[in-house]
């Protein structure tokens with residue numbers, strides 16, 4: 176980060192949208208920890224920190240009388256924990272903008288930290304409203320955006336606010352930089368072979384991603400629920416497996432495109448099937464195109480695991496987005512776990528691996544493998560859009 180912050184008031188947009196339990200205690204502080212390098216750097220360099228973030232969806236979950244549920248969505252919930260992470264006192268302003276926010280920020284000294292109230296308490300936030308963004312900008316001398324998870328949203332605090340700072344007065348934070356660098360490492364000049372492993376429930380969620388990947392990957396492994404749309408499109412029997420009938424043509428087109436481009440598109444050859452969508456259902460292993468009626472595929476089979484693993488092991492760059500099955504149910508998590516381990520082992524042998532959003536991130540974290548892969552993205556939707564080749568408004572706003 177090149178930005179000069181000494182004796183400056185630094186407005187930092189972070190993603191502190193952390194999960195809370197019913198007592199409003201933080202159950203996973205990954206997002207807060209991810210922002211620490213940027214926050215520590217600014218404090219070490221003598222800046223005064225004005226932190227802003229959203230938390231939940233207060234506009235969508237208002238109380239019966241139409242007012243914001245402050246108790247549930249206040250960013251005050253993160254203050255004590257942030258204070259222990261930064262090892263210094265943290266002040267809280269019960270306003271996002273307004274007289275009190277102006278007063279508290281103007282009183283703020285170098286090395287001090289102030290958290291503003293949830294940006295989404297203002298309905299102007301998600302509209303990218305200029306007036307609200309200007310009020311935010313007026314609180315500070317410089318602006319830092321480290322909220323990669325919301326970079327795909329053109330909101331006031333992530334995008335519009337940047338226009339009130341010159342190029343010399345704004346910067347990405349370290350997290351944002353890392354996310355962009357790691358994604359670009361896969362998208363531009365990857366070491367080959369480059370293999371993408373795409374899973375998850377639906378083809379429709381990832382059409383743009385699949386189409387784009389075929390333009391530049393060497394191997395495209397498709398697992399999870401979305402594979403059944405491909406199997407069905409090829410004339411296979413998929414029983415009650417999840418399938419998007421309106422996407423069969425698309426699946427055929429994607430396979431044709433892959434063939435034309437010389438990309439190896441690999442589907443699971445066998446599956447673990449179940450007679451119910453339940454962890455305790457009866458299980459069988461069958462070829463992917465021979466799933467009987469009343470049965471559904473919920474995981475890749477043992478042969479598919481090996482076939483996928485062989486391709487992964489010989490790759491130099493790996494991109495993984497989406498689980499290989501319904502990994503939330505332990506009996507159908509084996510395929511996802513197996514692939515996670517192979518991705519980690521291959522990374523340890525020198526490959527570069529990006530876990531690019533989706534539930535594959537949860538799988539890697541649950542297995543304690545986050546340190547054994549090259550990079551685990553913090554931005555689900557944002558990373559997906561970045562990989563799809565879309566220009567993210569939160570990134571574009573910093574470049575002009």
Ligand code: AMP
Pocket residue numbers: 374375376377380399400401417472473474496497498499500501502503532533534535
């Ligand atoms: P995504 O958020 O796109 O990574 O999708 C993850 C979701 O896909 C998880 O909730 C999985 O349970 C679901 N999923 C993966 N495989 C299957 C399958 N074979 N049948 C139904 N859902 C699946």
